[in-house]
Amino acid sequence: MSDISGPGSGEGAVRPKAGSGRSLRIAVVLLVAASGALESVSFLGLDRVFAGVMTSNLAFLGMAVGRGETVGVTAAVLALAGFGAGALIVALHTRGCAAATTHWPPRILMVLGAEAVLLAAGALVWGLTGGRPNAAIRDVMQCGAALAMGAQSAAMVAAGQAAAPTTYLTGTLATYIVKGVGTGHPGVWVPLRLAGLMVGAAISAALLAEARPWAALPPVVLMLGAIAIACEPIRARRRDPVGRNRSA
Template sequence: MADRAGPEDGPGRTMRIAVVVLVAASGAVETISFTALDHVFAGVMTSNLALLGMAIGRARGAGAAAALLALAGFGAGAGLVAWVTHGRTGVATHWPGRVMACLLGEAVLLAVGAGVWAAAGGAPAGVTRDVLQGGAALAMGGQAAAMVAAGRAASPTTYLTGTLAAYIVHGVGRARPDGWVPARLGALIVGAAATMGLRRAAPPWAGVLPFALVTAAALIAAGPLLRHRAAGGHRA
């Protein structure tokens, strides 16, 4: 099937698939973060702000510190990617080269995290747990900012509350609602479920799945970028 933009100049099929795979990666990271890294989220900062407020209200310093670490990591990742991709305009056909470079950097970060996770036997504690938590938030912040920088060829992959609300509001009464929104929502569930199952069956290997999914998404998205460059595209 040809990878063409949609009727409203939206992303082609290949880019949509890459987004779905990145959402699955987010589900995988969130599962590890919430179940094993101090019960905070790596990419859902709305929830972490609420968790921070609850920790303050209960006078729980450890809970507040965990939420602050996740917020700081996410902010640092988003800020770094914003600096790297500054000045690049997203198009509907592919992700810019700098966005791809940021995703590869995320994959490397997740690979290192997977190694640390495995070395800890899938049950990190103390400083190791804090380092992994900060790294997971850094990765999700970078991924979120990369999708913003990618513009029309991307969609949110780390937070889907707004996506769900928009789908309900704009989908009511439409003859053909956007089928890719349920695909993204389902991918989040699948990524989380697969990671949880892997944690139970082979705990040291659970950290590999987020790395594998981000790498797969980058490889899928590389095709349109390479075709654009082969066609003589500039500033990709």
């Protein structure tokens, strides 16, 4: 999905149709916001590691090993293992899935739906424990949160040019600066994703401070919103069979 004007720039050179492209871009922003909210719960509420930023977790693992901190090692390993497992499962599930530029294939939406269910289960456990789960439950939730982020990352890769990164934005920011700001064609969708990440993180962080049992709910709500909006291009194609056949 191209966020930056200009041939071959951004994160994909193919531009979806205006209506479907707008829906998918909004869905991506909501997925990023869900990731930010989950990162707040993971880092501030569990064991000080990230659910979706594996570069940081590898650094945390190295620092924990260097300082001889067993707890830090365990949390980083659980996050890395969960993320890898989630990405592998989705890679196998979406193998041979034909990526489209106008919509996300059903298998991608199924992955996101399963992720929403997983996050909802985690939010329920979090709420029932008053937002203060014991060590064993925290370990399970840490691995589960990372598994969800690994699945989401792999789903966006499998979706191809109709999607964009939603769990790690370092490369997105660098591309935006170099090929957007640097060429005079900045666009608005990358800043919206960056803002979405911060807003999602801020919401869950605020809930952790003021209403801790509810802090794990925003990722679920944002995920469901993203899925609902991402389904709009498919509904539009079903309402317009003539246009669908013309584009086939």
